[in-house]
Amino acid sequence: MNRAQPNLRLILPLLQTHKTLMMGMRIKYVVLSVLLLGYSFRSTAQHKDSASSGFMFEFSYAGQFPGGEIGQLFGFNSNVQGGIYYKTQNNWLYGASFAYFFGNQLRNKGILDSLATSNSNLIANDGNYVGISYFERGFDIQLTIGKLFPVSLNRNSGILITFSAGYLQYHLDIESPSDWTPQITGSYLQGYQHLTAGVCATEFIGYQYVSKRQFLALFGGFEFTEAMAKALQFDFQSETKNPNYKYSMLSGIRVGWILPILHDNTKKLTFYTH
Numbered sequence: 131m132n133r134a135q136p137n138l139r140l141i142l143p144l145l146q147t148h149k150t151l152m153m154g155m156r157i158k159y160v161v162l163s164v165l166l167l168g169y170s171f172r173s174t175a176q177h178k179d180s181a182s183s184g185f186m187f188e189f190s191y192a193g194q195f196p197g198g199e200i201g202q203l204f205g206f207n208s209n210v211q212g213g214i215y216y217k218t219q220n221n222w223l224y225g226a227s228f229a230y231f232f233g234n235q236l237r238n239k240g241i242l243d244s245l246a247t248s249n250s251n252l253i254a255n256d257g258n259y260v261g262i263s264y265f266e267r268g269f270d271i272q273l274t275i276g277k278l279f280p281v282s283l284n285r286n287s288g289i290l291i292t293f294s295a296g297y298l299q300y301h302l303d304i305e306s307p308s309d310w311t312p313q314i315t316g317s318y319l320q321g322y323q324h325l326t327a328g329v330c331a332t333e334f335i336g337y338q339y340v341s342k343r344q345f346l347a348l349f350g351g352f353e354f355t356e357a358m359a360k361a362l363q364f365d366f367q368s369e370t371k372n373p374n375y376k377y378s379m380l381s382g383i384r385v386g387w388i389l390p391i392l393h394d395n396t397k398k399l400t401f402y403t404h
Contacts, residue, residue: 182286182392183219188212190386192353194231199359200300200378203324204266205235209380215274217392221285223276223292231300231380233266241302241322244366245313254311261307268300270330270355278338286340286392290349298330298357321366328359328375340390347388355380
């Protein structure tokens with residue numbers, strides 16, 4: 131018994147020390163939780179103070195890679211777009227856009243084979259060969275809904291996700307430097323243009339930045355457009371007018387400039403930057 135008593139005397143202080151440490155750690159956790167909760171409320175209040183709403187005018191450019199039905203006809207194309215959107219205080223976006231896309235990379239080289247010589251040349255009425263130029267031309271009109279997810283105290287900047295839907299149309303523009311080519315003029319030209327139209331939908335995900343004074347406002351990200359479209363004219367190359375809708379897509383990267391006309395919804399105007 132006498133030998134056990136010293137051991138208990140050593141163990142009891144250790145247990146007391148452990149108990150004190152555990153209590154201290156619990157207090158630290160409680161304090162840390164309170165601090166984090168307070169910071170959360172503080173951040174929320176700052177976000178609310180910096181919330182802005184108003185109109186945003188956008189102009190952008192995208193380099194796109196066609197796929198599906200349109201990809202069988204054309205290669206890489208450019209796309210310029212203009213849009214107007216309304217941004218709410220909760221960072222929802224509603225608006226509309228008009229885009230015009232164009233290119234000069236033709237994948238289907240045999241469109242005029244039925245009119246050309248064995249050397250793929252077209253002969254004008256004066257007996258001379260004429261050079262033919264091919265261009266992609268198209269446009270789309272879409273309505274948009276989106277959401278901005280701030281990643282800093284600047285609520286006007288952050289990750290931007292939008293979804294758009296509307297109407298898309300494209301065709302092949304065939305140009306000749308000579309007026310003596312009746313084979314590709316008037317109603318004959320329409321048979322080679324592959325005029326196609328239908329419904330489309332576009333998904334965009336990227337980043338939007340608006341500076342605190344709104345002088346610098348840019349956005350950029352990945353864009354993916356899908357369309358279900360059909361031919362609107364009789365096609366001389368296939369000798370058919372396909373009434374069925376076919377799948378097309380345009381994917382690429384879009385970058386643009388924003389003209390924001392935003393006003394603060396609180397009494398005190400406050401902006402936060404990155």
